[in-house]
Amino acid sequence: MINNYLVMKAYKRYLITSALPYANGPIHIGHLAGVYIPSDIYTRYLRMKGMDVISVCGSDEHGVPITIKARQEGVSPKDVVDKYHTIIKKSFKDFGIAFDIYARTSSPVHHQTSSEFFRKLYDDGVFIEKTTEQYFDTEVNQFLADRYITGTCPHCTNENAYGDQCEKCGTSLNATDLINPRSTLSGVKPILKPTKHWFLPLDKYQSFLEKWILEDHKEWKVNVYGQCKSWLDHGLQPRAVSRDLDWGVPVPVEGAEGKVLYVWFDAPIGYISATKELTPNWEKYWKDKETRMIHFIGKDNIVFHCIVFPAMLNAEGSFILPDNVPANEFLNLEGDKISTSRNWAVWLHEYLQDFPGKQDVLRYTLTANMPESKDNDFTWKDFQARNNNELVAILGNFVNRAMVLTHKYFEGKVPALGELTDYDRETIAELPKIRVAIEKNLEGFRFRDALREAMNIARLGNKYLADSEPWKLYKTSPERVGTILNIALQVTANIAILLEPILPFSTDKLSQMLNVKDLGWSNGGKLDLLPVGHMVAQPELLFEKVEDIEIENQLAKLLATKEMNQINNHTVTPQKEIITYEDFMKMDIRIGTILNAEVVPKTQKLLKLYVDTGVDKRTVVSGIAECFKPEDLIGKQAAFLVNLEPRKIRGIESNGMILMAQDEGGKLRLVIPNEGVANGSEVK
Ligand SMILES: [Zn+2]
16 A cells, blocks of 8 residues: 555656447446446545546447447437437536546547557558458448357357357457358358458567566556456457448558448547547646556456557557556346346436436445446345435434534534543544545545445444433533534534545535535545634535335336346247148137126136127136236127137136237237227137
8 A cells, every 4th residue: 555655646647547438328337336436536536635637538439339220220320429429428427427528539639649540550560461351241242340240159159149259158259250150231141251451469569568567567456467467378469450341430541441440449549539639738648657547447348458558559659558457347237237238227317317416326326336356236225225324324314413413502603622532532533544544445446445434434423423412411511512513513524525536416515514615635634624613504414315116116117128128039939830721710719898707716817707709698717817807808809719619617617718919928918809899700
């Protein structure tokens, strides 16, 4: 930890980058817990310390998934990125993510910056130019990059692996590795055709990367260091940095028509172009060794930020390298992997609508459950418990008590600090210790521990008030009550400072209540933040209970998603063997009206229906009681097989069968004519 302090002091300024969200869907809680909340807490902390810091981010708008989404929706790739860039940018802003700029890679500045970057490497002879055989779809007359091709994974036999990766086993693939390749555009088997591309020879940077990561950055998080070591131990291979595609940054080389930069080549350059858009002094953040650059990312981006991008920066020669890449693992939702395509997520823009004014509750829950060293789980019950038992019962309760008692006994004025007891001194002595503990954890990117330490201030305050019992002392020793409340109020001011990076909305509200402004990080731990006689405002509740019904609504929403996915994944049973027309004509199917329906006594599943079939009125027994209430069926028309041989069920003779459609989940639906018809009408 001492090392971290030395490192801190050695740098003049900070450049914080956060993984560019891919503009084919909105932001969800997995993104927030993995990248944006840690980056935001860290940035806010540095700003409070008065550091020169900028935080850059933006939408990643190139690549094959964007073009596929556009094709599926029948719109242009630009329509897709415009739509999601707008949603993402707004939700970040409303959630309080404090980027200095949120740019986009379709901007002219970015096209120019990444184009120049490529050209510099090209002119310096960094790339290997290679003509290789790539899959080509003869129907649509197009080369098939990455996700335009699917086939069977050679490692796990998943039949829907992509040309760049198998999502089932996680292996990164080349399209030519796939067994039975198919074009996702036309479904045909593609042919191999020669095409020229530019490769970054990562193998040439192997020894540079080995020294830089494995020797010079042993302080990196274990998960990050371990993944890098594994890549390096396998030996790096040249990697293509261009694609045959019409959406992206055109390869700035003569004869490269129809080719664009590989999205993973241009995306990290997006950090540079965002900085350029932010400030004309962008070079001091990118080219001065006294700048400390930190990449906040999720674990799926480690190879690109620790291996590929540093190799690019090293090849270019004038840029600094990241000093740390604190990647997080993944967050799951209710025990299941978060997935944009399966809509299994809590979407930020929906959360902000469903829980207005409760940004900090989500920030708190996601920080407390941050997947820092292993995958972690978000559940709505935990969200509710953390709000009700921690934010409301500990933090909110303490602040409210201190404020209410100050108004009750001292008309809202900070009372004088009298003689201190040993217990007062012990309590006060904790504050600077807690501040140091929070700092150590923030510097080490351990945000969960930082939050736990910060909440210890509220715990300390609660315990202090409960032990000191000022409400029992006012009659006999009002001065002693003044001392207790002075200390309690100074503790609330410490909360306003030390919790600000994590809970900026609530601490802002608290500062307003305390009638103070911009206390600054350096005041954390102090006991003279509120002078005697200073007037505090009327208390308001910082947090309110999350009720059961709100949680039930969210769980119902997820359940509906699950059911929808089941329907979408419904595997249709194969067609039965061919029958003759005569076979079919043997069945006599009629439309009838259900005149009466009742549950067969002592059964759960059976309904006894009395039906007007047009032919006659008869009894039909059917095992549908779990899907229909008798009263919902009475008066309804349905289709009946009327010439099925009679059968005794539970002592009741059933004459025929009611026809039903059954879905994947086992749900039954009546087969009903779209308009009423006469009973006895034949179905044929
Ligand atoms: Zn696989």
